[in-house]
Amino acid sequence: MNRTLKIMSCLLLVGLLLLAGLAVSARAEDNNPLSCTIQLDKTSVDTAKGETITVSWSIWGGMPPYTVDRLYLDGGKWITFRVLAGNRAVFTPWFYHVGSSRHIVLR
Amino acid sequence: MTDQAGNKKVFSSPHFNIVDSNPIQLVFDPIPDTLALGQDHTISWKLSGGDEPSIADVYTYGASRSVSLKDNNQAILTNESFQSGTVIPNLSLIVFVRDKAGRGQYFSTPLFTMKDMKPITGELRLNQTTVKVGEPLTAAFTIQGSEGESTFSYSASCHKKMNDTPSISQLWWKERTSLYCRKTNTLAQIGVSNSGSRTAPNGF
Numbered sequence: 001m002n003r004t005l006k007i008m009s010c011l012l013l014v015g016l017l018l019l020a021g022l023a024v025s026a027r028a029e030d031n032n033p034l035s036c037t038i039q040l041d042k043t044s045v046d047t048a049k050g051e052t053i054t055v056s057w058s059i060w061g062g063m064p065p066y067t068v069d070r071l072y073l074d075g076g077k078w079i080t081f082r083v084l085a086g087n088r089a090v091f092t093p094w095f096y097h098v099g100s101s102r103h104i105v106l107r
Numbered sequence: 108m109t110d111q112a113g114n115k116k117v118f119s120s121p122h123f124n125i126v127d128s129n130p131i132q133l134v135f136d137p138i139p140d141t142l143a144l145g146q147d148h149t150i151s152w153k154l155s156g157g158d159e160p161s162i163a164d165v166y167t168y169g170a171s172r173s174v175s176l177k178d179n180n181q182a183i184l185t186n187e188s189f190q191s192g193t194v195i196p197n198l199s200l201i202v203f204v205r206d207k208a209g210r211g212q213y214f215s216t217p218l219f220t221m222k223d224m225k226p227i228t229g230e231l232r233l234n235q236t237t238v239k240v241g242e243p244l245t246a247a248f249t250i251q252g253s254e255g256e257s258t259f260s261y262s263a264s265c266h267k268k269m270n271d272t273p274s275i276s277q278l279w280w281k282e283r284t285s286l287y288c289r290k291t292n293t294l295a296q297i298g299v300s301n302s303g304s305r306t307a308p309n310g311f
Contacts, residue, residue, distance in 0.1 A: 034108070034110050034114045034116045036108065036116070036118040038118055038119070038120040038121070039120075039121075040120055040121060040123055042123065043121075043122075043123050043124065044123060044124040044125075044126060045123065045124070045125050045126070046126050046127070046128045047125060047126070047127050048126075048127050048128040048129040048130075048208075049128065053123065055120055057118070059108060061110075062110035062111075062112060062114050063110045063111040063112040063114070064110060064111060065110075065111060066108050066109065066110050066111075067108060067109045067110075068108045069108065069109065074119075093125045094209070095127055095208070095209060095210045095211070096211075097125045098125050098126060098127050099124070099125055100122075100124045100125075101122045101124070102122065102123055102124065102125050103119050103120045103121065103122050103123065104119070104120040105117060105118070105119050105120070106108055106117070106118045106119075106120075107108065107117045
């Protein structure tokens, strides 16, 4: 009986510690949210000239390390990026990408 | 993106423009509102820009019409039969252009809209509905509703009425032509029918 009580107490303690850890983590996320800035090397790309656009990004906050799952053009269009070192990638637009107010999404 | 704690977020870059400084351009030459009945018509255009653009496809939208490409700057739209009373809204010509660089672009221009054609009506009158074998039967008919040159063909069948060997003779006649039922020893009743089909649409 006494032993069972001790085991239950231990389990309760572990549960409380886990909950406390999650709460701390959530507070950490609130205080230091996952953030990112994205920069482009130009504001206009001419497909007729075969121009490319380079996107670079900087991530902070949250809990490093970070993983960039994928990059895509607005509207969900899949595009092929050539990934460079140092959180950079190059995109070569094609004729059917022509449009204004395009943007690249990091997910 | 995801951090080690499993937090996921999506971020967007500043906006930018993707332009084509040498787009394919196609400008249609004026197309008349109405075309001569039954005649083919050449539709022409001016093609520019791109990298050696060429016509990949040309077709009509809104109706089944035969279009053949003549060269990179014109196509021939050929006439086709339409049912009487056919209305074709938003009839248009579509031209699809490709170039060596990989561009592909559709261009379209509205074509003349088919007017609501007057239905063909006909009235067939016989001088009698029952004739004796060997007697002449005179049919008179009038046809209305067509516009322009049209071709009509009408037929009548001579059906047996009495118990006799079936003999249906297909007879063709023109306006105010007398008919004869060529059967012996019986009476025959003439069954009449008329139908019309337009062989050339109005306006084209």
